[in-house]
Every structure is written in C-alpha cells, then in structure tokens.
Amino acid sequence: MTAAALRALHHGPELPLVLPGPWDAASAKVFADAGFPALATPSAGVAASLGYRDGQTPAAEMFAAVARIARAVDIPVTADVEAGYGLSAEELVGRLLDAGAVGCNLEDTDPATGALRDPREQADWLARVRAAAGDALVVNARIDTYLRGVHDEDETIRRGRGYAEAGADCVYPIAAPPDRLAALATAIGLPLNAVVLPQGPGPRELGALGATRITFGPGLQQQAATALARVAGQLREDLTAGA
Template sequence: MTGSATLRALHHGPHLPLVLPGPWDAASAKVFADAGFPALATPSAGVAASLGYEDGRTPADEMFAAVARIVRAVDVPVSADVEAGYGLSAKELVGRLADAGAVGCNLEDTDPATGALRDPREQADWLAQVRAEAGDALVINARIDTYLRGVQDTEETVRRGRLYAEAGADCVYPILAPPPLLGELAAGIGIPVNAVVTPDGPTPRELGALGASRITFGPGLLHQAMAAVAGMAERLREELSAEG
C-alpha cells in the first residue's frame, strides 16, 4: 500500500479518531514516529516558528525544505500544511509536495492577500485542480476558515465542506468549530472531519466521541515543548546563580 493509500485508510478506521501529532522539525518527527503514531501532520505555524518566521510568513522554498527533512526522518506517512498553496499552480504545488515526499496536505480557504474567506466555488475549483493533478497520490485536507474568520454559521460551513468534498477533498478541517457541532458538521458534509486540540478544550478522545475522525494540534505541541525548554533554561540559570 502506498503512503497516500495508508494515510487515507487511517481516516476510516478501525482505530478512530486518527491522532496526528504535529512535528516542527526532523527531531520532533522522529520522537512522534518512534512513539508509535502511524502518521504525522506538519503545522505551518509550528514549522514557521522553528525557522524564525511568523505564521504565514515562511517562504515556500523553506517550508517545502522543512517538510522534506521531516519526511526523511521517519518511515510513516506525512501530511504537510501548505497554507493556501503559496500562489503556486496546482501542477507546481503537487510537484513540490511530491518532491518533498509528503502524501497529504492542508489547503485553507483564506485568501492570504486579503485575510478574508475565498469564494467557496473558487476554492472548490482550486481543490479540484489539485485533485486532478495528484490523482490518488495525495490526501487532501480542506481547511474551512469560517469560524476562524468570525463567521459563526454552521450552514455556510457545511455548504463549503460539501463543495470541497465534491471537488475531491478526503477530509475537511473546520478549524476552531465549536466541539459540540462536530457531529452535525460531519453528518452534513459526509466526509471525515478534522478537529484541533486547544489548550482548554476537549481531549483527542473526547473530540473523537463528538464526531471528529482526525485530530491535529496546530502549533500546540511545539508550544508545550518550548515551555519545557523554558523550564530547563530557568533551572539552569538558577543553578548558575547559586554557584556564583
């Protein structure tokens, strides 16, 4: 079974929800893979932070290079968050993902030039072009940014999700959707739904029970790791101060 086929199958069981840790570099990817997770999903914000950029400011070449390093470090399928596609054509985007070794991708429906939601039919057309170029070699997770952009409209979220599913998306990601709505969204859209773990929100298991088939973390795991590093730095500083 190919990497994309393996990743696609994981969205449908038998062990759901599919929990995909978000590595930000090769070292963190190896830790998660060695822990037994069957696949990984890079977060654009986490990778950006590891490279010294603000979220959304990472040059495409550096993002794809980071994804390639992560892929080389592990022997499990890797999905890459490539934001809105960096202005690449569908052919270029699919080629860059293939060169990096990624077998899945996130594509969001926020227009990076304006920060506003894209027209859903235009986004669906774009997703259909990516699907046509990739065939079955790419698992497409279509991010729906309605809730992120303050559009608290379940019907609009479902409408976008259905259009993206018809365009060939394997999964939809209504980022920051209220957890109690996950079941309604999954039923209305008809394909697996991705939910994100937030610091004060439900656990991965709870999100699965609410209707999510796929669980990701955004940059949350990086933030936890950096908090641990900050603790180590503080302890080291205290030790040095005591010795002085």
C-alpha cells in the first residue's frame, strides 16, 4: 500500500480515521481482518511485546518489528518511531520505507533530556524528513506540550503551524484537552490526531470534538495483556484445583 492511500484516508469520506495499534504481526492481522483501513504501530506497545520499556527499544528491533507487521497485512501501516533514534533524515526515511511503512510519527521531545525540543529545530528536522521522503511517507508531527506540562495553547499552535510549514501531513497534540481539539485543528490547519485514553472520550466522540485521526497508543496492547493475564490466572486456578 502507498502513502497516497493513507494520506487520502485523512480526508474522508469516512471520518474520523480510526487506526488500531498493532504490536506484532498476529495483532496486525486481527485488526486488518476486522476491516480497519490502516494501522498505526505504537512504540510503547511494540516495546512491551519485545520486552523493553517505552523509549528503550533499540532502533534495529523497532524497525524489524514494523517490518513484520507491514508484511503481515495488505493495508497501509504507519509507524511510531519516537524522535527518530538519532538517525539522519535520509537514513530514517530509508529504514521506514525498507520496513514497508508508509507513514511515521515523530515527536518533539528530546529523548536525551526529556524536555521539549526547540520548535525551530524540530521544524527543520521535519523539513529534512519531508525532503528525503518526498510523498512516500505520511508524516504525523507529535506535539508534546501538554504531555510535558506546558498547558499553553498558543505554544501548541505555534509548534503545529511550524510543523505544517515544514511539510507535516498531520499534527498530534498528545493529551490536549478534548474540548480544544477543534480549535487546535482550525488554528493549525492540518488534520489532527487524538489518542484514546482510559476514562477519556472514545473514538466517535473524539471525532465529533474535532479529531480527524484516532489512535490508541499502547492501550490495545495493554488490554490484550490484561485479558491474557485473566486466561493465565484461570488456567493456573484450574490446574491447582485438579491437583
């Protein structure tokens, strides 16, 4: 599948675009077989499946996991590649395309410090990624202001506009107040990604509030792990009872 197909899904006719987050090839096939039009890998969910904490997955293992997921399905796959693993724009784009991804998330938190990157530096980085990728990747620019405790809508908008000018296709102000999604989308001028959080609005409501694209972070992997823990507990209980 191509980036053009994924990009078109951000503009209808069925919105919001709901992108489940597979953590391995088996989960990807489940979501594809259920009829979802595209998938978005979550870095935290993939990390958990590989035995790492979020943010600790070696780049080679992350790209290998993305490649297994992309090979398992015939729908577009976009990959969360965190802050780019310190790769050059050209190498990052090459490894994404080699893995079969047609999109990526890139966040504006500096992994070395845990603080927000300078927005101009981040915009320059995104522009280099866009130049290297051409139209071959859908770039979702994550804005971490709210995640990092910077509850400043003007700063979020400034970053979003800068990332839009750099060539991003979509913006992702993670953890933004749901009732501000429409205002942010209008001010920035790009499709807006929102994440489903525990005790927060569901996909349908987030769409009504202004989100174009809905993702789940590691939530679906965590739900699956919880369900598996129940199965394991019941199995252990059954074995103990029969002893």
